[in-house]
Amino acid sequence: MGYIRTLLIALVGGVLFSYINAPLPWTLGPIVLVSLVGLVKQQPLVWSIKIRNVALVLLGYAMGRPFTVETLQAIAAQLPLMLLATFVTVSAGIFTGWLMYKKTTINFTTCLLGCVPGGLSQMVVLAAEMKNVDLTAVTIMQTLRMLSVVFTIPFLTIHILSDGPVAADSGMNLAAAADMPTVLMWAAVAVLGAVVGKWIHLPTATMLGPILAVAAVVITTDLTAVPVPQPLLYAAQLCVGAYIGSSIELQRIVSYQGMGPVLLGGVLLVLSVSMGMGLVVSALTGETFATSFLSTAPGGLTEMGITALTVGANISTMTAYQLTRLLFIMLVFPYVAKGVVALYERKYGGHDENDA
Template sequence: MKLEDKKTRFLITLLIAFIGGVVFTFLHIPVPWLLGPMTAVLIGSRNWVIRVYWPVLIRDAGLIILGYSIGLSFTKEAVIQIAGKLPLMLILTLMLISFCAGIAYFISKLSGIDYPTILVGSIPGGLSQMITFSEEVKGINITIVTFLQVTRVIMIIFLVPFLIYGPFFKNSTSGFTIDIADNAVQALLSSTGLLFAAVCIICVFLGKKLKSPTPFLLGPITGAAILTLSGLHGPEIPNFMLDLSQFMIGAYIGLLLKPEKLQHKTKILTLAIISGLVMVLFSVGLSMLLVHYYEITPSTSILSLSPGGADQMAILAHEVHADLAMVTGFQLFRLIFIFFAVPPVLKFIFKKKRLKQKETPI
């Protein structure tokens, strides 16, 4: 009975997500097969009559498709270009994280919520890592952390496309295109395509074994990049499969926001939106510096520095033909930096704060 219930809920969610994609396509909204399903499922999940359901395995499959496509962009020339910008990546990452820490301080004062909770909820680009970290540290409100992280991600996924497709960037929308070409599908099923697929899947399992950040995205990127750098040329992903990957990821994101579990919803939501807007404006300012000092297009620059997720920014980079390797390089550098460097630093800070509170006489 439970299995049938899940199947029914999934089919209803699938229909809702598909309708969202179709509506956003007809309305010529940017990246309709990411934003459409996400919006439709987000609205559907607020309806108590319909209990929406989207298996995480489908989201993971979408990430594998996207990761493979990103990995193909890591040519030798692209890797050399990214390697030369590693010091810049570190500086800009530190600037963005420091700015977010400052914003978190003001949000903490305005909301009355303890600073550690707001800080962990404000760290950009590490949604799953920060939620996991909040479970490990005593005194942090995981519900608020999850709400802040998810609100930021959803806001950025909505805001950045409209910035990118605005008059300043001069990009055009690319609605749903059905291009199920026989040669593209045959190329994916060729010996080279199957080799790339096998290596990508192996890298996913290795990533999970090593507990790497977002293994379903980072694994295929690593596998496809290694084979590409070795001289092999993997078949390109056809547009309809990229749209499908957006659909699979977008519907899952729509399920993440759960305001009903939060106290003082209006106040926290307002502050979360304001902090998200300020983060986006700051990242746009940093991106203009990048454009000024390097030969990088505005689209590539803002997608590289946007405080969103690597997968969502890569989808947008695909859509506007930005430098995919550069965007992914910046986003993954920040993701890995946050994964390895930020939690130990936060634990040290919080430990010192707790010791100081114990030493303070009442």
């Protein structure tokens, strides 16, 4: 019953946001309405992570279709630029954490983990492994950052940095384009990619696994993956939005006064840095500015992928840049964070100025 209630609320959100021509209506609409209803009820709504994972498999399949040998070669040539973009974006996040520490009473380690543009779940897991960290504050900061990015970047990309949403490929003639065995074959490739991705512990495995699996088959066989019907893409976006909305506890945000303005200012700083880096990437690679901005923006692979599908950006390039940053944050940043905290504690003798 709880899932049905959430689904109906998410549908209303999608319809309302479509009616007002909001960016990514079938993602942002469910996020807004589901989280607001949870705030009014003072208890988050429920949504199944299994349903979200199925939706991510479908979106991952759609994002893996455009990969070709040529794009793979272009991605390999841009690896140094990807690492530079990652370094610049993460550095801006660290600086935002320092500003947060200076302007609030929250300790330095918590501010650092709360402001770096990584995934919410990854930062919370890392925070749990470090001492003197306020897990609630990290969760709230990452939630506010995610909300700011999820709403700002699609609006900028769709209404300012591109010519608007691309014409929808309805995919309603899917049966005419491919027979059912072909459709089932590609579905199996995507599902197998998700299973293997989870088995080898890929980040965001249920989306990244299908992306890599479908791309690998397309590149190695020269087969053309069948299109996804637009209504199915909308349904997948709705399922993802419902899950994000049900994961946000807006009532917890008010418990940290003074955090919001500083964090929003920090998000604007990181967005400005990302936009500048996007200009550099666009100038050096010849990619459209929309593609370059989505590649360097401090959003998650899921949200940026949905936006890229909407505006017709180069999904393979965007995925490569976002994946590079995600892998850096998961594999390298924990050591960077511990090193920065160790240097800070050495300077202040293990005591936080804000604890005084």
